[in-house]
Amino acid sequence: xxxxxxxxxxxxxxxxxxxxxxxxxxxxxxxxxxxxxxxxxxxxxxxxxxxxxxxxxxxxxxxxxxxxxxxxxxxxxxxxxxxxxxxxxxxxxxxxxxxxxxxxxxxxxxxxxxxxxxxxxxxxxxxxxxxxxxxxxxxxxxxxxxxxxxxxxxxxxxxxxxxxxxxxxxxxxxxxxxxxxxxxxxxxxxxxxxxxxxxxxxxxxxxxxxxxxxxxxxxxxxxxxxxxxxxxxxxxxxxxxxxxxxxxxxxxxxxxxxxxxxxxxxxxxxxxxxxxxxxxxxxxxxxxxxxxxxxxxxxxxxxxxxxxxxxxxxxxxxxxxxxxxxxxxxxxxxxxxxxxxxxxxxxxxxxxxxxxxxxxxxxxxxxxxxxxxxxxxxxxxxxxxxxxxxxxx
Numbered sequence: 001x002x003x004x005x006x007x008x009x010x011x012x013x014x015x016x017x018x019x020x021x022x023x024x025x026x027x028x029x030x031x032x033x034x035x036x037x038x039x040x041x042x043x044x045x046x047x048x049x050x051x052x053x054x055x056x057x058x059x060x061x062x063x064x065x066x067x068x069x070x071x072x073x074x075x076x077x078x079x080x081x082x083x084x085x086x087x088x089x090x091x092x093x094x095x096x097x098x099x100x101x102x103x104x105x106x107x108x109x110x111x112x113x114x115x116x117x118x119x120x121x122x123x124x125x126x127x128x129x130x131x132x133x134x135x136x137x138x139x140x141x142x143x144x145x146x147x148x149x150x151x152x153x154x155x156x157x158x159x160x161x162x163x164x165x166x167x168x169x170x171x172x173x174x175x176x177x178x179x180x181x182x183x184x185x186x187x188x189x190x191x192x193x194x195x196x197x198x199x200x201x202x203x204x205x206x207x208x209x210x211x212x213x214x215x216x217x218x219x220x221x222x223x224x225x226x227x228x229x230x231x232x233x234x235x236x237x238x239x240x241x242x243x244x245x246x247x248x249x250x251x252x253x254x255x256x257x258x259x260x261x262x263x264x265x266x267x268x269x270x271x272x273x274x275x276x277x278x279x280x281x282x283x284x285x286x287x288x289x290x291x292x293x294x295x296x297x298x299x300x301x302x303x304x305x306x307x308x309x310x311x312x313x314x315x316x317x318x319x320x321x322x323x324x325x326x327x328x329x330x331x332x333x334x335x336x337x338x339x340x341x342x343x344x345x346x347x348x349x350x351x352x353x354x355x356x357x358x359x360x361x362x363x364x365x366x367x368x369x370x371x372x373x374x375x376x377x378x379x380x381x382x383x384x385x386x387x388x389x390x391x392x393x
Contacts, residue, residue: 045361063343136273154255
């Protein structure tokens with residue numbers, strides 16, 4: 001736990017928290033705008049997909065830049081970009097606000113691979129090699145931000161409208177500048193202690209364990225587990241607020257449920273990382289996804305009930321337990337710089353989840369939400385069997 005008092009780790013973790021406060025508000029904002037802008041479930045799924053895929057496609061690009069140039073300004077620049085365009089989205093009336101929100105996602109795309117690399121490296125060097133635990137702590141901060149975002153945004157939207165959410169963008173600015181300062185200080189200390197190694201090589205040469213994945217079914221299975229895990233989470237994040245909105249619940253209520261799912265994911269991510277370092281990544285991933293299929297399926301048959309206050313966060317915890325496992329496995333088995341490997345797996349997972357959500361938006365318009373949530377449980381079940389084929393490391 002001493003890692004949490006490390007200045008560099010704390011800076012990137014707090015940055016992740018702040019960035020994902022804004023990301024976590026996306027589904028609540030879209031649900032809020034669905035009435036004045038006349039958004040169908042298909043359109044809702046479309047804009048959620050475009051937001052996620054826009055950020056996902058650029059994550060490998062920013063990861064490559066972080067490997068080549070260093071993480072400092074990729075992290076800080078991404079945070080400041082997101083703050084600026086998020087502010088514009090909240091203050092702009094009409095459909096243009098949706099596209100400005102999409103542009104804000106590029107800032108998140110810049111931050112995530114470089115921030116993930118920094119966090120994992122601190123675990124290797126400051127936490128006895130427990131890299132999955134370190135990555136899990138990092139993602140827990142992000143998921144805590146995703147939890148807080150909808151918790152506070154629902155009541156704020158009810159009382160003040162979109163302009164009331166500007167506090168999140170303002171909070172990003174000092175956080176981003178502090179991250180740049182801490183990463184810069186770390187580079188300076190490393191340079192003084194190892195003057196014969198360039199900053200570029202210090203980043204690129206810190207790769208995984210060299211256990212490269214075999215081409216063929218092992219790679220396909222790894223990709224499918226990552227895709228299905230992301231798909232289940234994106235379905236819940238995007239459609240639970242709209243589902244409850246259609247059942248007559250207020251923004252405060254469906255914002256709370258979005259937060260409960262993400263809060264469960266935050267807790268599950270931290271526990272899953274610790275368990276994976278102790279019992280093995282494959283076992284923990286397979287068990288978590290198998291158990292997750294049950295609450296995911298139940299959401300589709302319960303309807304509105306107080307039982308959802310238990311089922312929704314449980315689904316979040318069990319699906320969230322797998323996220324850091326997949327990222328760390330990618331860092332270890334892909335023969336690339338760590339930031340690029342992080343960007344590739346995060347970009348792939350976000351894209352896969354977004355495309356799945358786009359399909360399920362159409363299915364929700366055609367079948368209704370209950371069959372979509374039942375399908376989501378089936379996806380998690382398939383992922384659990386595929387996870388049994390993952391590497392043991």
